[in-house]
Amino acid sequence: xxRDIACIGxxxxxxxxxxxxxxxxxxxxxxxxxxxxxxxxxxxxxQLPVYEPGLDEVVRACRGKNLFFSxxxxxxxxxxxxxxxxxxxxxxxxxxxxxxASDLQYWEAAARTIAAEANGDKIxxxxxxxxxxxxxAMAAVLHTHPEHTFTVLSNPxxxxxxxxxxxLLHPDRVLIGGPETKTGKAAVRALVEIYATWxxxxxxxxxxxxxSELSKLAANAMLAQRIxxxxxxxxxxxxxxxxxxxxxxxxxxxxxxxxxxxxxxPGFGGSCFRKDVLNLVYLCRTYGLKACAxxxxxxxxxxxxxxxxxxxxxxxxLFNTLSGKRLVLFGFAFKANTGDTRETPALAVARxxxxxxxxxxxxxxxxxxxxxxxxxxxxxxxEEDPYAxxxxxxxxxLMTEWSCYRELDWARIYSLMRKPALVFDTRNILDHALLxxxxxxxxxxxxx
Amino acid sequence: xxRNIACIGxxxxxxxxxxxxxxxxxxxKVMxxxxxxxxxxxxxxxDLPIYEPGLDEVVRSCRGKNLFFSxxxxxxxxxxxxxxxxxxxxxxxxxxxxxxASDLQFWEAAARTISQEANGDKIxxxxxxxxxxxxxAMATVLHTHPEHTFTVLSNPxxxxxxxxxxxLLNPDRVLIGGPTDARGQEAVQALxxxxxxxxPRERIITTNxxxSEMSKLAANAMLAQRIxxxxxxxxxxxxxxxxxxxxxxVLGMDxxxxxxxxxxxPGFGGSCFKKDVLNLVYLCRSYGLDEAADYWESVxxxxxxxxxxxxxxxxxxLFNTLAGKRIALFGFAFKANTGDTRETPALTVAHxxNEEHAEIVVTDPKxxxxxxxxLAGLDRITLEPDxxxxxxxxxxxxxxxEWACYKDLDWKRLYASMRKPALLFDTRNxxxxxxxxxxxxNVLAVGKSL
Numbered sequence: 047x048x049r050d051i052a053c054i055g056x057x058x059x060x061x062x063x064x065x066x067x068x069x070x071x072x073x074x075x076x077x078x079x080x081x082x083x084x085x086x087x088x089x090x091x092x093q094l095p096v097y098e099p100g101l102d103e104v105v106r107a108c109r110g111k112n113l114f115f116s117x118x119x120x121x122x123x124x125x126x127x128x129x130x131x132x133x134x135x136x137x138x139x140x141x142x143x144x145x146x147a148s149d150l151q152y153w154e155a156a157a158r159t160i161a162a163e164a165n166g167d168k169i170x171x172x173x174x175x176x177x178x179x180x181x182x183a184m185a186a187v188l189h190t191h192p193e194h195t196f197t198v199l200s201n202p203x204x205x206x207x208x209x210x211x212x213x214l215l216h217p218d219r220v221l222i223g224g225p226e227t228k229t230g231k232a233a234v235r236a237l238v239e240i241y242a243t244w245x246x247x248x249x250x251x252x253x254x255x256x257x258s259e260l261s262k263l264a265a266n267a268m269l270a271q272r273i274x275x276x277x278x279x280x281x282x283x284x285x286x287x288x289x290x291x292x293x294x295x296x297x298x299x300x301x302x303x304x305x306x307x308x309x310x311x312p313g314f315g316g317s318c319f320r321k322d323v324l325n326l327v328y329l330c331r332t333y334g335l336k337a338c339a340x341x342x343x344x345x346x347x348x349x350x351x352x353x354x355x356x357x358x359x360x361x362x363x364l365f366n367t368l369s370g371k372r373l374v375l376f377g378f379a380f381k382a383n384t385g386d387t388r389e390t391p392a393l394a395v396a397r398x399x400x401x402x403x404x405x406x407x408x409x410x411x412x413x414x415x416x417x418x419x420x421x422x423x424x425x426x427x428x429e430e431d432p433y434a435x436x437x438x439x440x441x442x443x444l445m446t447e448w449s450c451y452r453e454l455d456w457a458r459i460y461s462l463m464r465k466p467a468l469v470f471d472t473r474n475i476l477d478h479a480l481l482x483x484x485x486x487x488x489x490x491x492x493x494x
Numbered sequence: 495x496x497r498n499i500a501c502i503g504x505x506x507x508x509x510x511x512x513x514x515x516x517x518x519x520x521x522x523k524v525m526x527x528x529x530x531x532x533x534x535x536x537x538x539x540x541d542l543p544i545y546e547p548g549l550d551e552v553v554r555s556c557r558g559k560n561l562f563f564s565x566x567x568x569x570x571x572x573x574x575x576x577x578x579x580x581x582x583x584x585x586x587x588x589x590x591x592x593x594x595a596s597d598l599q600f601w602e603a604a605a606r607t608i609s610q611e612a613n614g615d616k617i618x619x620x621x622x623x624x625x626x627x628x629x630x631a632m633a634t635v636l637h638t639h640p641e642h643t644f645t646v647l648s649n650p651x652x653x654x655x656x657x658x659x660x661x662l663l664n665p666d667r668v669l670i671g672g673p674t675d676a677r678g679q680e681a682v683q684a685l686x687x688x689x690x691x692x693x694p695r696e697r698i699i700t701t702n703x704x705x706s707e708m709s710k711l712a713a714n715a716m717l718a719q720r721i722x723x724x725x726x727x728x729x730x731x732x733x734x735x736x737x738x739x740x741x742x743x744v745l746g747m748d749x750x751x752x753x754x755x756x757x758x759x760p761g762f763g764g765s766c767f768k769k770d771v772l773n774l775v776y777l778c779r780s781y782g783l784d785e786a787a788d789y790w791e792s793v794x795x796x797x798x799x800x801x802x803x804x805x806x807x808x809x810x811x812l813f814n815t816l817a818g819k820r821i822a823l824f825g826f827a828f829k830a831n832t833g834d835t836r837e838t839p840a841l842t843v844a845h846x847x848n849e850e851h852a853e854i855v856v857t858d859p860k861x862x863x864x865x866x867x868x869l870a871g872l873d874r875i876t877l878e879p880d881x882x883x884x885x886x887x888x889x890x891x892x893x894x895x896e897w898a899c900y901k902d903l904d905w906k907r908l909y910a911s912m913r914k915p916a917l918l919f920d921t922r923n924x925x926x927x928x929x930x931x932x933x934x935x936n937v938l939a940v941g942k943s944l
Contacts, residue, residue: 204748219747251747257731257740264727264741268751271723272716278778278786279712283705285781286627292705293712299667299699300652303716304752330726333733337799338726344792351785 047167047236049074052126054119054156056080056089058210058317058386059173059203060132061096065104066214068113070244077114077122089115097385097412100211123163128236130201131156131184132173137321146328148321150180157187160196167195169233173203175262175322181223181255197233199224200255202262207316208383220250223258263329266322267342272307273314274348280310280492281355290492291474310492312356312391312445312472313349315380320346320389353391356443356472357398359489363468364441368404372439372464376432377446378410378417385412391472392445393420400424409435411448433462441468447475460484495615495684497522500574502567502604504528504537506544506658506765506834507621507651508580513552514662516561518692525562525570537563545833545860548659571611576684578649579604580621585769594776596769598628605635608644615643617681621651623710623770629671629703645681647672648703650710655764656831668698671706711777714770715790720755721762722796728758728941729803738941739923758941760804760839760894760921761797763828768794768837801839804892804921805846807938811917812889816850820888820913824881825895826858826865833860839921840894841868848872857884859897882908890917896924909933 051067053060056078068076080086088095094105105113116122123129133152138144153174160170170188172181181198188196200223205213220241224234234252241250253261276294283290290310298305314320323345330339361368380390387393392408399406407427408417414428429435432451436442436459444451452475460467469481470489478488499515501508504526516524528534536543542553553561564570571577581600586592601622608618618636620629629646636644648671653661668689672682682700689698701709724745728738738758746753762768771793778787809816828838835841840856847854855876856865862877869875878884881900885891885908893900901924909916918930919938927937927944937944 218749219744221744249747251744253740253744254735254737256734256736257744260727260730260734260736261741261744265745265748265751268720268723268745269748271719272751274789275716275719278783278789279708281783281786282774282778282781283708285783286704286708286777287702288704288708289702292701293709296667296669296699296701296705296709297713297716299697300713300717301666302752302754303713303720304750306750306752326730329734330730333730335726335729335733337795338729341722341726341792341796344789348785348789 047127047169050126051076051128051130051240052122053078053130053132053173054080054122054159055132055134055152055174056082056085056095056115057132057134058096058207059205060130061089061094062098062101062104062205062210062214063132063173063203064130065101065108065113066211067240068108069104071240072112074240075112075114075126076108077116077126079116079119079122081117081119083117086115086117098208098210099383104211119159120163123160123168124165127166128169128171128240129160130171130173131160132203135174137324143328146324146331148175148325153180153184154187157184161188161191164191164194164196168197169236170196170198171237172198172200172259175202175266175318175325180259195229197225197229198255199233199237200258201237202258204262204265207386208381215244217245217249220245221253221258221261222250223253223255226254263322263326266318267326267345269307270314270319270323270349271345273309273311274345276308276310277313277352277491278348280352283492284494287494293492310474311447312395312491313352315388315390316386317388320349350394353394354398356395356470356491357402360399360441360443360468360470361402363470363487363489368399368402371404371441372407373399373404374407374409374435374439374442376409376435376442376444376451377413377448378408379413379446382447382449385416387413387416387420390420390445392417395443395445396421396426400426407435407439410446411450413446433459437462439463439467441470443470444473444476447473452476456481456486457484460486495575495617498574499524499576499578499688500570501526501578501580501621502528502570502607503580503582503600503622504530504533504543504563505580505582506655507653508578509537509542509544510546510549510552510653510658511580511621511651511662512578513549513556513561514659515688516556517552519688520560522688523560523562523574524556525564525574527564527567527570529565529567531565534563534565546656546658547831552659567607568611571608571616572613575614576617576619576688577608578619578621579608580651583622585772591776594772594779596623596773601628601632602635605632609636609639612639612642612644616645617684618644618646619685620646620648620707623650623714623766623773627704628707643677645673645677646703647681647685648706649685650706652710652713655834656829663692665693665697668693669701669706669709670698671701671703674702711770711774714766715774715793717755718762718767718771718797719793721757721759722793722800724756724758725761725800725940726796728800731941732943735943741941758923759896760843760940761800763836763838764834765836768797798842801842802846804843804919805850808847808890808892808917808919809850811919811936811938816847816852818851818853819890820853820855821847821890821892822855822857822881822884822888824857824884824891824893824900825861825897826856827861827895830896830898833864835861835864835868838868838894843892843894844869844872844875848874855884855888857881858895859899861895882911886911888912888916890919892919893922893924896922901925905930905935906933909935
């Protein structure tokens with residue numbers, strides 16, 4: 047076997063992961079391929095298609111040396127004996143399992159291409175988040191070409207957008223699932239070697255394939271659940287006079303709970319949480335586990351409820367009608383430091399506000415191009431400058447925790463707005479006492 | 495104000511907490527009072543009414559010096575200016591909110607007694623787990639005697655049974671909620687001083703009263719939820735061939751999730767988790783937050799499902815009938831190192847097995863006394879302290895509690911004494927399933943196929 051590495055799919059996961067693998071394995075050639083010419087051109091330009099702190103530097107350090115981006119999928123499959131598959135597996139929008147199951151068409155196409163083009167034995171590494179037992183299905187597709195041996199490993203990626211490079215360089219754990227056979231174990235060892243160049247060996251966990259596949263879904267489901275739980279508490283805090291941030295602080299000091307992912311807000315977003323939880327729901331249903339399916343579906347329902355509550359509270363605070371009022375969303379990305387708007391709570395809130403016939407303005411330091419696509423066909427106004435956005439507005443809804451919003455001249459913003467001026471800080475990041483002194487009416491999450 | 499401390503209620507919380515406070519504050523007099531003469535006599539005897547590792551030593555070192563147990567509630571209220579209230583607040587079994595809300599009758603009686611007997615200003619400390627805004631209600635009851643000032647603080651206890659003394663000596667945090675006015679802050683400071691005798695100041699958190707009341711419910715709800723989530727995964731692992739212990743090992747290495755409370759098993763038990771979650775459900779409903787109520791209720795539902803699944807899998811493994819079969823439950827306490835059986839999963843499993851007309855033998859190193867009470871009135875139940883005798887002639891053994899001693903049993907001997915085929919269902923994933931399989935057992939575990 048040669049030491050070269052291919053990755054099919056040059057998206058949010060494939061790109062940064064391969065860049066770091068190339069950086070840490072200078073003796074290996076790493077080829078990232080994708081059928082999208084536009085995407086590959088971007089990876090070969092100065093304007094990478096993914097924004098991540100530190101990514102530019104890593105790519106610049108390796109590109110053209112041992113890291114290559116190309117559209118020639120077949121050549122990469124032939125040249126490399128280890129092939130990562132990191133294609134998109136969005137939630138199905140049609141047919142059986144629509145709205146829950148993963149759409150595996152890109153993934154199956156990749157498997158078929160590997161089988162058709164392979165010129166020898168290959169290790170195939172699942173990097174996309176996939177339903178449990180997908181490795182089995184992949185093996186079945188691959189074995190339509192039985193002249194070569196394909197060993198399918200599961201190696202789910204745990205990076206978080208916005209800190210992808212940091213997460214890749216210092217992972218909590220690298221998880222590798224492989225068959226319990228001799229070939230399987232050899233393949234697992236080969237993959238361990240790639241990561242062991244920079245990850246301490248005790249952080250590299252090896253399991254069977256199914257446990258590995260399930261672990262990724264499980265981790266995201268538990269993280270999403272923490273957020274939904276805090277949001278459920280936030281509703282009760284608003285009703286009783288407790289303060290959700292005080293509650294979160296107490297919870298975080300309990301070592302059995304831990305301090306992370308306890309921030310109440312507008313609900314979780316991003317490409318993974320919702321998709322993975324729905325996937326889990328679908329899996330449970332498939333296996334006849336109705337109570338489990340409903341249990342996990344509750345995490346999604348609570349998230350949607352949180353966005354509905356934000357709009358309900360806004361309507362109430364604005365005298366029960368939004369019709370014709372100018373409302374501004376500060377932030378549209380699903381979290382700060384990214385332009386990614388997939389499953390962003392801001393989109394759900396924007397749609398609900400539009401239903402109330404609000405006149406809507408959206409501003410965001412990075413996400414406006416995506417926001418324009420997401421809201422295409424609506425009368426929403428997009429505005430780069432937050433001050434211009436606030437001009438004549440009745441209310442500002444702070445949707446993304448961009449730190450730049452903390453440094454705005456809020457006195458100036460107040461003077462630009464129609465009175466009474468409302469700020470709804472759905473991230474609890476602003477100085478509410480100061481805003482009130484300036485004259486704002488302030489709503490927050492989880493505070494009366 | 496004097497520095498003496500009273501505690502009304504000598505139960506699982508009041509007793510150990512006051513013992514540690516007395517030990518760490520040798521200059522203060524601590525009086526624990528309760529209406530139950532039997533309970534107080536037990537605290538004054540060599541056979542304390544609750545079992546906790548280390549408790550005997552602490553009580554022995556202070557009792558009669560600065561720690562006193564008595565039934566004279568009125569005297570304690572008059573003698574002490576700081577009064578903890580740690581009475582029982584079980585889930586209501588009657589009337590509005592039955593099955594969800596807390597029954598506050600003992601707590602209200604305590605408040606009324608304080609207000610009648612008080613001879614000066616008092617700081618009242620809520621120690622029982624109570625619904626949010628109970629402090630408000632307590633203040634109202636107390637102010638029926640307006641000649642004295644009562645300041646009500648919330649100071650929820652986070653100790654876990656089985657490690658109460660250690661949790662009290664080294665708490666993750668001590669939480670004190672108080673009114674934000676000057677008098678409230680002064681009372682908070684008085685309580686901070688009490689704990690600062692041994693708890694590092696940065697671990698003592700002060701909040702408003704409502705946040706403090708809410709935090710206890712929230713913490714227990716989140717912990718119970720972790721268990722329900724892992725149990726939901728265990729069902730999927732059984733269906734797909736994944737291994738729950740491998741999955742939880744991966745989850746535990748994620749620093750955002752953490753490694754605690756990730757053990758799949760027969761579901762959570764104990765006096766707090768279910769009660770607190772149901773309390774939260776009730777609170778959400780009373781404020782019209784139906785989505786939030788359903789969300790938390792599903793944590794309890796998943797727990798019930800896990801126990802039903804255990805019995806369903808047993809029925810399947812024992813050829814679809816349990817009628818007349820003899821099944822030994824190894825362990826009845828809701829967890830190891832305690833005799834406490836409140837809300838124990840073993841009781842639910844026993845009831846479900848009984849519905850299937852199985853003959854049940856229960857063994858447990860500490861909980862048989864409670865088991866006898868819990869199971870009174872059920873037919874076909876035997877209690878047997880000796881696990882070897884319990885297993886004799888049985889079709890199945892179900893490990894219900896993770897007692898370490900079960901690991902050291904002579905499983906070969908147990909196997910020999912059972913009817914064949916012999917089933918072992920390890921609902922705690924405590925034993926070496928593969929080794930037991932080799933001995934001849936059919937083995938079931940939670941969240942894995944063996």
